[in-house]
Amino acid sequence: MAALKYAGMDDTDSEDELPPGWEERSTKDGWVYFANHDEMKTQWEHPKTGKKKRCAGDLPYGWEQETDEKGQVFYVDHINKRTTYFDPRQAFTVEDVVLKPKRYDGNTAALEILQGRDLSDKVILITGGNSGIGFETAKTFALHGAQVILACRNLSKARKAIDLIQQEWHKARVEAMMCDLASLRGVREFTEAFKAKSIPLHVLVCNAAVCTQPWRLTEDGLESTFQICHLGHFLLVQGLQEVLRRSAPARVVVVSSESHRFTDLVDSCGKVDLELLSPARSSYWSMLAYNRAKLCNVLFSAELHRRLSPHGVSCNAVHPGNMMYTAIHRSWWLMTLLFTLARPFTKSMVRVVS
Incomplete structure (x- = not known):
């Protein structure tokens, strides 16, 4: 099953890098899913690793989550005045984020x-x-x-x-x-x-x-x-x-x-x-x-x-x-x-x- 699943996929530099035609998105509650635009399908598992991921933490300062008329979640960056379907938290998912205690000093805003x-x-x-x-x-x-x-x-x-x-x-x-x-x-x-x-x-x-x-x-x-x-x-x-x-x-x-x-x-x-x-x-x-x-x-x-x-x-x-x-x-x-x-x-x- 695994061999069939990954057959015909192009090699990439990283196992976490998506193959051509795939896109990473997230649901309203932060679960990551993967869309295959060539085959018009979606799945929870990463198409190469087979792992599931979830976004870590809250949205960064200045970002807001919205939903379009089709029910698709998108994100508004109020600071830079732009919108995107890519969850900004996806750079730090539960699989790869390392939570370190924050340290504050006199220069902290x-x-x-x-x-x-x-x-x-x-x-x-x-x-x-x-x-x-x-x-x-x-x-x-x-x-x-x-x-x-x-x-x-x-x-x-x-x-x-x-x-x-x-x-x-x-x-x-x-x-x-x-x-x-x-x-x-x-x-x-x-x-x-x-x-x-x-x-x-x-x-x-x-x-x-x-x-x-x-x-x-x-x-x-x-x-x-x-x-x-x-x-x-x-x-x-x-x-x-x-x-x-x-x-x-x-x-x-x-x-x-x-x-x-x-x-x-x-x-x-x-x-x-x-x-x-x-x-x-x-x-x-x-x-x-x-x-x-x-x-x-x-x-x-x-x-x-x-x-x-x-x-x-x-x-x-x-x-x-x-x-x-x-x-x-x-x-x-x-x-x-x-x-x-x-x-x-x-x-x-x-x-x-x-």
């Missing part, structure tokens, strides 16, 4: 870490998702199928960010909601609007921040850097805490900074002085205000994890990278100059969210 992950069942909320770290975070999650909500003060900029993401993948599920962290009333209105959607919340990324801001008070009478970087997020998490618990396993990610190490919240007598968080104009220094807000982020994250982890909600504070070049420094020309000079030595935006 978030898209590399999430490659192959299906987040289509996740709802992710990101504050300040229209630019910088927040935008790259939102894009990475959206391109892996998650439903992403951008909580932003400027809806016009948020819509432009959504357009950019959907230009990369037209099926990306991204929407914007108004959330002004400089207004406690605005934060409460946002949490009520979110809860009215009756959807889960699997990941809350507290990302929005300001730095090197001139002294000013919010409508609540609080120093703006402290309220935007910390207190607004504190109220946001409290308002959505029950949603997070119902959605467990869930997580809260607080984007903090190593700069929290360069300050404290105690006075000269060693006692906690909460007035340091909203100083008068005469004693205000923008970088010190930012450092104190970031310290509050870290303390808040640790306590939140202690309280919510028994309910399936984890919380982590994240340092994105030293001298990360974003628009956060735009209010002070000297800091902009410093960040510009340091830019060649810092992490790129696509790597910071990893």
Whole structure:
């Protein structure tokens, strides 16, 4: 039987190389089959080796599986804007792939870490998702199928960010909601609007921040850097805490900074002085205000994890990278100059969210 099966076939350089007239395809669930166009037939076994194969892993980033009007599976490469009937995973089938543990470092991009992950069942909320770290975070999650909500003060900029993401993948599920962290009333209105959607919340990324801001008070009478970087997020998490618990396993990610190490919240007598968080104009220094807000982020994250982890909600504070070049420094020309000079030595935006 084997001799008859392979009789008349041309020799090839490799036993896995298909003879003329044969094509390798795959089914929707990843099983490889072989089509003989000369004899108009298909079979599961490789025409030379007699082995069956199955595609390994998920589709690479940017690829999507579709079905044509005849029921034939084909593949769309959204990055290079092309389609093919060849499954891109067929280069790594279960017979020849060697799975090695991945190693990540400071040069690893978030898209590399999430490659192959299906987040289509996740709802992710990101504050300040229209630019910088927040935008790259939102894009990475959206391109892996998650439903992403951008909580932003400027809806016009948020819509432009959504357009950019959907230009990369037209099926990306991204929407914007108004959330002004400089207004406690605005934060409460946002949490009520979110809860009215009756959807889960699997990941809350507290990302929005300001730095090197001139002294000013919010409508609540609080120093703006402290309220935007910390207190607004504190109220946001409290308002959505029950949603997070119902959605467990869930997580809260607080984007903090190593700069929290360069300050404290105690006075000269060693006692906690909460007035340091909203100083008068005469004693205000923008970088010190930012450092104190970031310290509050870290303390808040640790306590939140202690309280919510028994309910399936984890919380982590994240340092994105030293001298990360974003628009956060735009209010002070000297800091902009410093960040510009340091830019060649810092992490790129696509790597910071990893």
